[in-house]
Amino acid sequence: MATLQKSVGASRVPVSIEDVRAAHGRIAGSIVRTPTLLSKTLSQLTGATVYLKFENLQFTAAYKERGALNKLLQLGEAERARGVIAASAGNHAQGLAYHGARLGIPVTIVMPKLTPTVKVQQTEGHGARVILFGERFDDAHAHAMILAEQEGLTFVHPFDDPYIIAGQGTVALEMLEDVPEIDMLAVPIGGGGLISGSLVVAKAQDHEVGVVGVQAELYPSMYAKINGVTLSCEGDTLAEGIAVKQPGALTSEIVRELVDDIVLVAERDLEQALALLLQIEKTVVEGAGAAGLAALLAHPQRFAGRTVGVILCGGNIDTRLLANVLLRDLARSGRLARLRLRLQDRPGALFNVARVFDEQQVNIIEIYHQRVFTTLPAKGLITDIECETRDRAHLDRLVEALGREGYEVTPVELA
Structure with missing residues (x-):
């Protein structure tokens, strides 16, 4: 990975636009170049010109496989033969397992014991070895690190890795290539991999492209870190894919340096956004995938008059939960x-x-x-x-x- 790269003030960002372009060159033939489409109805509702990037149309229904694949392609022959390991109960696990199987790289995923059976089955279905350990994600993560050392496996972090960040940045790269007039991105934030890569791309454009990060009110970890405040991170959020208590060290520094703003959205906003995307765009997203639109609904003044790219980062949602959200939306209306x-x-x-x-x-x-x-x-x-x-x-x-x-x-x- 290159060492620079884009100087901002006195600091240096450890991922460059060249890194993101190189990542795209590596992975383009093995991922879906998802469409970026104008939503006339959502534009009318929000007061912005809204373009949607349909990352829920990836094979694993989430953008995470971009970074996972880019990381896998950097491994040497010996590392490939030994295999990789990750701690994840979500989209990172499936993306890594899917592309590991394609490339013939053994994949081990450590999940908390309480992980829903369907997620375990989906990950095993891609050929991964799944180990259930601990009650919390932190327990699974610690065990994965131990196994990595014991078995000589390469640990693949879900977000705090330059190759992961560069891979995730290819989402924004495609958006701005397809629709150059976009002048603002609304990007969900969990650990910070997607927004870090998006920031690198946005700030390398020849015109100003603002980047607004979006977090659930129940898990404002990056917001709190960047603003130097202490906020609680707990509760049952619809946006479980971005329910991260501790953002990455590397991603936090990139976000601190480059982000224009971070906004928080309530559960009600997430539910409304998810329901609107299904009703208007006929597309299914998970809670995290609805976060960008939720920000436009909750903070319309922040986006009014702008041409906004909204990343629908994933579509893996339990059907019973989806039904519940839609019924609640009918009740509110x-x-x-x-x-x-x-x-x-x-x-x-x-x-x-x-x-x-x-x-x-x-x-x-x-x-x-x-x-x-x-x-x-x-x-x-x-x-x-x-x-x-x-x-x-x-x-x-x-x-x-x-x-x-x-x-x-x-x-x-x-x-």
């Missing part, structure tokens, strides 16, 4: 609702309520009665009715109609 009504426990009570729903042309999906565990008198009951409406205005008309009939109605709201 008013198309799906749960209404809690207080009724008297007498014949015809539910029939009279259903009559109002029929008059308003609202579809009833489920009805839940609660007679015992309530604070009401013995002859009272609480009924929750899940229903489907056309939009928020339709739901409001239903609630008003129920009120006119004398019913006490309380919508059950989402967090």
